[in-house]
Amino acid sequence: MLHLKVFTNNGQQSAVEKPWRDQKWNEEHMGVMRQSLETYKPNRSQNVRTANILLLGQIGAGKSSFFNTVNSIFRGKITSQACIGSFGHSVTLKYRQYRIIYRRFSLCDTRGFEEDAAVDAQELLFILDGNVPDRYQFNPMVPFTYHTPGYIKNPALENKIHCVAFVIDGSTVDEMSDKILKQLKDLQITVNQRGLPQIVLLTKVDKICPDVNADVTKTFTSSAVCSAVEKVANIMGLPRARVFPVKNYENETGLVVGINILVLEAMKRCLDLADDFIEEQV
Numbered sequence: 001m002l003h004l005k006v007f008t009n010n011g012q013q014s015a016v017e018k019p020w021r022d023q024k025w026n027e028e029h030m031g032v033m034r035q036s037l038e039t040y041k042p043n044r045s046q047n048v049r050t051a052n053i054l055l056l057g058q059i060g061a062g063k064s065s066f067f068n069t070v071n072s073i074f075r076g077k078i079t080s081q082a083c084i085g086s087f088g089h090s091v092t093l094k095y096r097q098y099r100i101i102y103r104r105f106s107l108c109d110t111r112g113f114e115e116d117a118a119v120d121a122q123e124l125l126f127i128l129d130g131n132v133p134d135r136y137q138f139n140p141m142v143p144f145t146y147h148t149p150g151y152i153k154n155p156a157l158e159n160k161i162h163c164v165a166f167v168i169d170g171s172t173v174d175e176m177s178d179k180i181l182k183q184l185k186d187l188q189i190t191v192n193q194r195g196l197p198q199i200v201l202l203t204k205v206d207k208i209c210p211d212v213n214a215d216v217t218k219t220f221t222s223s224a225v226c227s228a229v230e231k232v233a234n235i236m237g238l239p240r241a242r243v244f245p246v247k248n249y250e251n252e253t254g255l256v257v258g259i260n261i262l263v264l265e266a267m268k269r270c271l272d273l274a275d276d277f278i279e280e281q282v
């Protein structure tokens with residue numbers, strides 16, 4: 001951990017930790033970020049009206065909560081359209097393509113995988129390629145096929161996935177079993193087959209570090225969050241800059257600037273990567 005010596009007005013020395021990632025935390029920055037997503041339009045050359053981001057991850061990682069958090073930011077109040085909770089199996093059973101009201105991007109929510117219920121690789125390819133209809137009810141026993149009612153035959157580029165966000169529970173990074181790690185890597189191999197850009201949303205940072213729990217603006221001075229980011233970057237073979245620590249709304253009754261900033265930064269990166277991907281599809 002880096003330390004920066006600073007001098008207070010009365011000349012006394014105090015040590016503050018130098019952030020391991022630069023981040024502005026003020027309301028003005030939040031406004032700028034929010035505005036840039038509000039006015040976001042996917043790269044127009046390919047006739048794509050909406051950029052689609054797929055959320056993939058273990059059960060309980062916070063995929064549906066992430067959608068709810070993004071939606072809350074744009075609604076200006078806490079909302080919980082997607083069902084969330086803690087349950088032995090995936091709470092989310094339907095494939096849902098949630099459009100953020102009046103915005104040009106969508107978040108596609110999937111059922112979570114668990115030790116003994118992987119996401120079928122072919123089913124994932126169908127999702128990536130835009131063959132799976134909105135509200136399709138997952139059935140781990142019967143994977144989606146060409147014959148499943150509702151199968152979308154010739155999806156346009158705008159129906160496909162343009163960026164994948166792996167959602168990983170930051171508070172369990174040290175306890176991930178080999179089976180779960182393998183499932184994550186297997187999903188990544190499938191996503192790589194389509195050449196899709198990827199980021200990681202490292203959720204529940206409030207549970208990693210008490211300082212962050214008390215004040216989310218301590219995220220980038222927290223050594224516990226820093227080491228979780230490093231660990232996940234190593235697991236996924238992605239640069240650390242692709243790992244975004246976030247805190248979802250779960251116990252809050254009103255919006256919090258710091259929480260919004262973390263989530264907006266992650267979304268901005270997703271949409272930039274989605275744009276790059278869309279541009280490459282000729």
Ligand SMILES: Nc1nc2c(ncn2[C@@H]2O[C@H](COP(=O)(O)OP(=O)(O)OP(=O)(O)O)[C@@H](O)[C@H]2O)c(=O)[nH]1
Binds near residue numbers: 059085203207246248
């Ligand atoms: N403390 C804390 N809790 C969170 C956070 N994000 C999600 N949760 C909680 O984690 C639990 C699971 O969240 P969900 O959003 O339902 O997880 P999911 O990935 O959609 O799970 P499945 O649909 O079952 O695959 C809920 O009780 C949430 O309130 C977070 O950032 N911090």
Ligand SMILES: [Mg+2]
Binds near residue numbers: 063084091092
């Ligand atoms: Mg869910």
